[in-house]
Amino acid sequence: MEGLPAMNGFDFVAHCMKKEGVDWMACFPANPLIEAVAKAGIRPIVFRQERGGIQAADAYSRQLASKGKIGVFASQGGPGVENSFGGIAQAFGDAVPMVYMPGGHGTFHEDVLPGFSAPENYEHITKLALDVNRIERVSQQVRRVFHVARNGRPGPTLLQLNGDVLGQEVPEGFTDYKPTTAIKTAPNHSDIKDGVKRLLGSSNPAIWAGQGVLYAGATDELMELAELTQIPVMTTMQAKSAFPDSHPLALGSANRTAPKPVWKWLGDSDTMFCVGTGLTRTNFGLEIPDGKFMIHSTISDEDINKDYAIDLGIVGDAKLVLQAMIEEVKAAIGDNGRRGDTATADRVAAVWAEWKAEWAPKLATEGSPMNPYRVVAEINAVVDHKNTVATHDAGHPRDEVMPFFSATVPFGYIGWGKTTHLGYGIPLMIGAKIADPSKFCMNIMGDAAFGMSGLDIETAVRSGHPITTVVLNNSTMGGYNHHQPTAMEEFGAGNQGGDYAKIAEGLGATGIRVEKPEEVAPAIKKAQQLNSEGKSALIETITVQQMDFSMYPELLK
Ligand SMILES: Cc1ncc(C[n+]2csc(CCOP(=O)(O)OP(=O)(O)O)c2C)c(N)n1
Numbered sequence: 414m415e416g417l418p419a420m421n422g423f424d425f426v427a428h429c430m431k432k433e434g435v436d437w438m439a440c441f442p443a444n445p446l447i448e449a450v451a452k453a454g455i456r457p458i459v460f461r462q463e464r465g466g467i468q469a470a471d472a473y474s475r476q477l478a479s480k481g482k483i484g485v486f487a488s489q490g491g492p493g494v495e496n497s498f499g500g501i502a503q504a505f506g507d508a509v510p511m512v513y514m515p516g517g518h519g520t521f522h523e524d525v526l527p528g529f530s531a532p533e534n535y536e537h538i539t540k541l542a543l544d545v546n547r548i549e550r551v552s553q554q555v556r557r558v559f560h561v562a563r564n565g566r567p568g569p570t571l572l573q574l575n576g577d578v579l580g581q582e583v584p585e586g587f588t589d590y591k592p593t594t595a596i597k598t599a600p601n602h603s604d605i606k607d608g609v610k611r612l613l614g615s616s617n618p619a620i621w622a623g624q625g626v627l628y629a630g631a632t633d634e635l636m637e638l639a640e641l642t643q644i645p646v647m648t649t650m651q652a653k654s655a656f657p658d659s660h661p662l663a664l665g666s667a668n669r670t671a672p673k674p675v676w677k678w679l680g681d682s683d684t685m686f687c688v689g690t691g692l693t694r695t696n697f698g699l700e701i702p703d704g705k706f707m708i709h710s711t712i713s714d715e716d717i718n719k720d721y722a723i724d725l726g727i728v729g730d731a732k733l734v735l736q737a738m739i740e741e742v743k744a745a746i747g748d749n750g751r752r753g754d755t756a757t758a759d760r761v762a763a764v765w766a767e768w769k770a771e772w773a774p775k776l777a778t779e780g781s782p783m784n785p786y787r788v789v790a791e792i793n794a795v796v797d798h799k800n801t802v803a804t805h806d807a808g809h810p811r812d813e814v815m816p817f818f819s820a821t822v823p824f825g826y827i828g829w830g831k832t833t834h835l836g837y838g839i840p841l842m843i844g845a846k847i848a849d850p851s852k853f854c855m856n857i858m859g860d861a862a863f864g865m866s867g868l869d870i871e872t873a874v875r876s877g878h879p880i881t882t883v884v885l886n887n888s889t890m891g892g893y894n895h896h897q898p899t900a901m902e903e904f905g906a907g908n909q910g911g912d913y914a915k916i917a918e919g920l921g922a923t924g925i926r927v928e929k930p931e932e933v934a935p936a937i938k939k940a941q942q943l944n945s946e947g948k949s950a951l952i953e954t955i956t957v958q959q960m961d962f963s964m965y966p967e968l969l970k
């Protein structure tokens with residue numbers, strides 16, 4: 414027994430959250446947990462709607478789960494939980510560990526339609542969805558939702574807090590709470606031996622790194638393995654920043670657009686070592702062509718042989734797997750391995766050079782309205798990548814930013830989007846700023862995306878987490894005149910307007926309108942200055958809609 418004072422269920426949940434290391438909570442009222450956490454010294458931050466709060470908690474988890482911190486979101490039942498679906502679905506799609514605690518109708522009203530049961534309706538987009546139905550079970554159920562979110566394939570969990578139950582006093586004998594941890598699984602040694610033998614004997618192997626490398630905090634190990642074996646590395650979109658884009662063995666990251674080296678090695682390699690990834694096929698990533706020897710290492714055994722037929726499966730935490738492989742490589746070819754043999758790095762550099770030369774004119778496009786590639790290139794050239802966290806948004810901004818923005822330190826980029834909810838960028842950057850206030854947190858989004866979350870700029874202002882939002886304003890939904898030509902031509906069904914810099918001013922941020930390419934870099938510098946003074950900024954760039962993308966499908970054949 415901990416000698417706790419008598420307290421009701423909500424206060425007890427707040428107490429458990431403190432033990433789990435939670436020091437802030439994203440939320441949208443009403444939920445008595447908001448008052449309870451505030452009394453317990455956990456800061457509640459209210460977003461402009463549920464999805465924004467979830468997305469900020471999501472970003473916080475992406476940035477800090479490797480250090481044991483995960484985000485929590487609370488809303489009311491009914492409309493609150495109904496409006497939260499998109500955010501939780503995105504966290505489930507991207508395997509983000511977080512805990513969602515909506516209110517409930519009360520156990521006395523559970524089965525009366527059209528009441529919305531959160532556990533039932535969220536069953537398919539959470540790893541575990543529970544209902545607190547007895548006050549004696551609170552401790553056990555809070556423990557379960559935190560444990561399941563953190564362990565195995567990460568993902569969101571849900572605990573519905575029924576007011577009639579949580580309003581009761583937690584009885585003596587049920588107030589113990591032991592916090593949970595992420596348990597590390599080590600791989601089987603014979604699998605490691607087989608994997609290393611295969612990699613060292615392959616003529617053109619490549620590594621495909623997923624976000625499990627970020628969750629495991631295993632960038633150093635990934636670099637060491639790559640350097641020892643001289644095997645080049647591509648990352649998934651979610652794992653962008655898990656391997657520095659500036660490394661001589663970096664191939665780049667794959668959305669459906671990617672730098673040419675990704676396409677080249679995806680096409681030509683004979684063995685693929687995939688680590689820290691579920692290997693889910695997605696429209697927002699590239700396919701691994703058939704015919705390769707596939708080594709798949711993941712923390713979740715269920716993902717092996719899911720979408721791809723696997724030759725060698727290795728179950729384990731990415732850091733422990735990479736450490737074991739490093740030891741095995743050293744045992745096989747010595748402590749220095751193949752360091753010093755730059756043949757592969759030279760081939761990689763040649764393909765990067767070819768690609769950069771091909772795209773240089775586009776990135777330098779003059780004139781107004783601006784080409785969005787010029788905007789991205791100007792931003793990429795001016796930010797200090799080591800102190801920046803950046804993210805794209807859905808649509809063409811993702812396809813334009815992903816290949817051309819460098820991520821050089823772990824967590825310097827949030828690559829999101831198995832499912833692609835427009836507007837994620839702003840709340841993601843608020844969550845990233847909460848996770849590390851010393852970073853310049855900047856999202857690049859389209860004008861349609863702004864409509865989904867623009868008001869949360871006020872949340873950044875009010876909560877004291879200054880961010881910078883760059884809007885690529887082409888006054889339309891990029892590419893939609895191809896998807897729906899008649900609707901666009903006859904009804905403009907995909908065009909929209911607005912003065913976003915002015916809106917930002919109305920929300921308490923500084924709005925900067927940029928029409929000429931040479932104004933982009935000074936605007937970013939000004940935004941950095943404003944952010945460092947505690948003020949949020951929005952840079953509205955006036956751009957054209959463009960339709961050229963870094964895609965080389967012919968290299969996959
Ligand atoms: C919530 C949601 N609804 C619909 C979509 C489908 N969608 C993807 S991109 C896009 C248009 C994006 O336009 P904009 O933000 O202006 O960026 P642009 O492509 O014009 O640069 C739409 C409608 C989505 N990703 N998310």
Ligand SMILES: [Mg+2]
Nearest residue numbers: 859860889890
């Ligand atoms: Mg647009």
